[in-house]
Amino acid sequence: MALQVFRTKSPDLLIAEAAAPERQMKRTLGPVALTAIGIGAIIGAGIFSLTGTAAAGQTFASRLETPVINFIQAWMSGTGVVFGRAGAGPAIAASFVVAGIACAFAAFCYAELASMIPVSGSAYTYSYATLGEIVAWIIGWDLILEYAVGNMAVAVSWSGYFVQLCDSLFHLKFPLWLVNDHQTATDLLAKGGAVLEAYSSTALPIIAGHSIAFNLPALLIVVRHRLRRVYGEPDQLASVHAERFCGPDEWRGDRVLRVHRLRRGLDDS
Numbered sequence: 001m002a003l004q005v006f007r008t009k010s011p012d013l014l015i016a017e018a019a020a021p022e023r024q025m026k027r028t029l030g031p032v033a034l035t036a037i038g039i040g041a042i043i044g045a046g047i048f049s050l051t052g053t054a055a056a057g058q059t060f061a062s063r064l065e066t067p068v069i070n071f072i073q074a075w076m077s078g079t080g081v082v083f084g085r086a087g088a089g090p091a092i093a094a095s096f097v098v099a100g101i102a103c104a105f106a107a108f109c110y111a112e113l114a115s116m117i118p119v120s121g122s123a124y125t126y127s128y129a130t131l132g133e134i135v136a137w138i139i140g141w142d143l144i145l146e147y148a149v150g151n152m153a154v155a156v157s158w159s160g161y162f163v164q165l166c167d168s169l170f171h172l173k174f175p176l177w178l179v180n181d182h183q184t185a186t187d188l189l190a191k192g193g194a195v196l197e198a199y200s201s202t203a204l205p206i207i208a209g210h211s212i213a214f215n216l217p218a219l220l221i222v223v224r225h226r227l228r229r230v231y232g233e234p235d236q237l238a239s240v241h242a243e244r245f246c247g248p249d250e251w252r253g254d255r256v257l258r259v260h261r262l263r264r265g266l267d268d269s
Helices: 011-018 031-042 050-056 068-077 089-116 122-130 133-170 182-191 193-198 216-231 234-246 248-253 255-264
Strands: 199-201
16 A cells, blocks of 8 residues: 555556547647746746845744744854845846756756656646656645645736726726735725725725625636636637537538637527
């Protein structure tokens, strides 16, 4: 039993399983959409805020937020722990160079693995073929957690930019409770000041004795992104349904006309 959790799958077996009809996925995203998703995953909203804090320095209020390297430095030097990080200043450019080199090597590794195991699954599949089932299981759940947290962080940042854009261009303001989570909304109310002028209303609705607040723009962008990843774009959905109901041979011969008819509900076949 202990050895079974470390069993691996050969690349030939992974390719054969991926070729099974019940496991094949419909390809709905094109090169432009895939490139946009890749760039969006690489360049998140944090690049506009974390760069500034890294260059200027930052002070943390608790030990939980303090980097581990601070405790190591304090232990080696015999001094107190600094709850924060020193500003890197112009030297932050060197960290970008080092990070770029590390990313390039990671890209080479992924390219080699993808050429050896040309199936979907990313790090989960690669770890299953090299390290074993238990490692692949752990990495699979890590990836789910990573994407979930990453999507939420980017969605919240996008929501903030969207609210500011609507206020700057159209002088459109939203209620505080509709564009912030509950913790952020209560913190803003506690601070007060000019920051509350960006909202049309600062009162939090009360339901069953509890104040309510949620970030509606962030929720909508996450739902929109998930629907696109699962079902594809409207044009691609029309193509999938047309091929399903018309048959592949007939579909290939009259594709444009049948998609147009399907959209308008005029296809009787």
